[in-house]
Amino acid sequence: MSGERLLVVEDDEVIGTELAEALTAQGYAAEWAPDGADALERAAARPPALVLLDLGLPDIDGVSLCRKLRTRLPDAVIVVLTARTREFEVVVALDAGADDYLTKPFRLTELMARLRAHLRRSNAARADERFLSRGRLSLDLAARRAAFDGTEIGLRPKEFDLLACLVAGAGEVVTRETLIDRVWDENWFGPTKTLDVHISALRRKLAEHGAGPGVITTLRGLGYRYEPGG
Structure with missing residues (x-):
């Protein structure tokens, strides 16, 4: 092209x-x-x-x-x-x-x-690969827009990137290291608490649109898992 x-x-x-x-x-x-x-x-x-x-x-x-x-x-x-x-x-x-x-x-x-x-x-x-749908959630990766049950969710850039990583591996564990490498940088030296804060914000915004509390599951010491039926 x-x-x-x-x-x-x-x-x-x-x-x-x-x-x-x-x-x-x-x-x-x-x-x-x-x-x-x-x-x-x-x-x-x-x-x-x-x-x-x-x-x-x-x-x-x-x-x-x-x-x-x-x-x-x-x-x-x-x-x-x-x-x-x-x-x-x-x-x-x-x-x-x-x-x-x-x-x-x-x-x-x-x-x-x-x-x-x-x-x-x-x-x-x-x-x-532009569109990614899992259960009630759909992502437009090119336009960087997310919708739950057809209603758009207002996400910050890092929140969208995190959600895209989790949804791409729906049903599977995505490690903390993988999320930090892909969303921030492989040489990120900031506090890992940053990841937890962004995950909390994602859960809150998804809940505001009707997602259940288990839509993003924490696996202690490993990472997170997106549950399409959550």
Whole structure:
């Protein structure tokens, strides 16, 4: 899709700039990051739909960066680039969250075809996943709106994110660590009581719209569980 944001992470300036220019010429909004630190900053400021990630970076292990990007960009496509002599890294990178890989040298036409295919599938998946319904609760993830029995609930941003995480895993335990990582940040060092305060607010707002007291169950020492019939 024309205009989608892409991030090229490549320490070789010539390759990185040429790839970004080629992608821009195809109608994408492409940026180039020469190292891992710059990539994380750019990804946080302007989340890309797709990341083209070279594994051989000067400041951070490429696989570690892949893992960080996957945590922070759960919906983005990550395609790793690796030299033929480093193909062993591909298996580790795929386990770390990469969607695909290309070995160097590669043809630009092949790269473009791969990226277009991945973006088409990603966009289709996001469209299918826009609406999430469990029991009497429905969420519009794109519009960030929640409704209980058809009546909209006024939620703060973090409250909506928490509810979306819980509803996506309805009937299953979502650990405290998972909720904090997804809603705040994997490097969050604030008080974990913040999570409990937000859960309490969610329960109160759901109760105001007719949900029972057991709609969000606490499992002490583990986390929380959303009960669709609560």
